[in-house]
Amino acid sequence: MFKTKYVIVDGNAIVFSAAIQHKSIVGYGQKVDGAGFVKFIAVKNQWGENEVVAECYGESISLGIKSRPELDSRLVTRQITNPMF
DSSP states (O other): OOOOOEETTTTTTEEETTTTTTHHHHHOOEEEEEEEEEEEEEOOTTTEEEEEEEEEEETTTTEEEEOHHHHHHHHHHHHHHHHTT
Protein backbone atom coordinates (compact mmCIF):
# COMPACT_ATOMS: atom_id res chain seq x y z
CA MET A 1 0.00 0.00 0.00
CA PHE A 2 1.21 3.48 -0.84
CA LYS A 3 1.27 6.07 1.91
CA THR A 4 -0.43 9.37 1.28
CA LYS A 5 -0.12 12.51 3.40
CA TYR A 6 -2.58 15.27 4.15
CA VAL A 7 -2.79 18.63 5.89
CA ILE A 8 -5.79 20.66 6.94
CA VAL A 9 -4.95 24.29 6.11
CA ASP A 10 -7.42 27.03 6.95
CA GLY A 11 -10.18 24.40 7.15
CA ASN A 12 -9.41 22.79 3.78
CA ALA A 13 -7.90 19.35 3.18
CA ILE A 14 -4.89 18.93 0.92
CA VAL A 15 -3.88 15.36 0.03
CA PHE A 16 -0.45 14.72 -1.49
CA SER A 17 2.36 12.23 -2.02
CA ALA A 18 4.34 10.84 0.91
CA ALA A 19 7.48 11.84 -1.01
CA ILE A 20 6.77 15.48 -0.08
CA GLN A 21 7.25 16.91 3.41
CA HIS A 22 4.20 18.37 5.11
CA LYS A 23 5.96 21.69 5.67
CA SER A 24 6.50 22.07 1.89
CA ILE A 25 2.73 22.21 1.34
CA VAL A 26 1.94 24.87 3.94
CA GLY A 27 2.52 28.52 3.13
CA TYR A 28 4.07 30.97 5.55
CA GLY A 29 1.57 32.13 8.15
CA GLN A 30 -1.14 29.64 7.18
CA LYS A 31 -3.05 27.97 10.00
CA VAL A 32 -2.63 24.19 10.10
CA ASP A 33 -5.35 22.39 12.06
CA GLY A 34 -4.29 18.79 11.47
CA ALA A 35 -1.71 16.78 9.54
CA GLY A 36 -0.59 13.22 9.10
CA PHE A 37 -1.26 10.27 6.81
CA VAL A 38 -4.45 9.17 5.09
CA LYS A 39 -5.60 5.93 3.53
CA PHE A 40 -8.72 5.38 1.49
CA ILE A 41 -10.95 2.36 1.94
CA ALA A 42 -14.18 1.15 0.38
CA VAL A 43 -17.13 0.56 2.73
CA LYS A 44 -20.73 -0.47 2.06
CA ASN A 45 -23.29 2.25 2.57
CA GLN A 46 -26.88 1.74 3.76
CA TRP A 47 -27.94 0.75 0.20
CA GLY A 48 -25.18 -1.87 -0.16
CA GLU A 49 -23.10 0.26 -2.52
CA ASN A 50 -19.35 0.85 -2.11
CA GLU A 51 -18.27 4.29 -0.95
CA VAL A 52 -14.73 5.60 -0.55
CA VAL A 53 -13.88 6.75 2.98
CA ALA A 54 -10.72 8.45 4.22
CA GLU A 55 -9.00 7.28 7.40
CA CYS A 56 -6.57 9.86 8.80
CA TYR A 57 -3.89 8.94 11.33
CA GLY A 58 -0.43 9.77 12.61
CA GLU A 59 1.28 13.12 12.70
CA SER A 60 3.54 15.49 10.81
CA ILE A 61 7.07 15.52 12.18
CA SER A 62 8.09 18.46 9.97
CA LEU A 63 5.19 20.59 11.29
CA GLY A 64 4.98 19.14 14.79
CA ILE A 65 1.21 18.66 14.42
CA LYS A 66 -0.87 15.55 15.11
CA SER A 67 -3.83 14.31 13.14
CA ARG A 68 -7.34 14.58 14.52
CA PRO A 69 -8.47 11.18 13.23
CA GLU A 70 -12.24 11.49 13.42
CA LEU A 71 -12.59 15.13 12.37
CA ASP A 72 -9.89 15.05 9.69
CA SER A 73 -11.23 11.79 8.23
CA ARG A 74 -14.70 13.31 7.80
CA LEU A 75 -13.29 16.47 6.23
CA VAL A 76 -11.00 14.63 3.77
CA THR A 77 -13.77 12.18 2.83
CA ARG A 78 -16.21 15.03 2.17
CA GLN A 79 -13.75 17.03 0.08
CA ILE A 80 -12.31 14.13 -1.92
CA THR A 81 -15.48 12.20 -2.67
CA ASN A 82 -17.82 15.20 -2.89
CA PRO A 83 -20.92 13.22 -1.87
CA MET A 84 -23.25 16.12 -2.63
CA PHE A 85 -23.00 15.52 -6.39
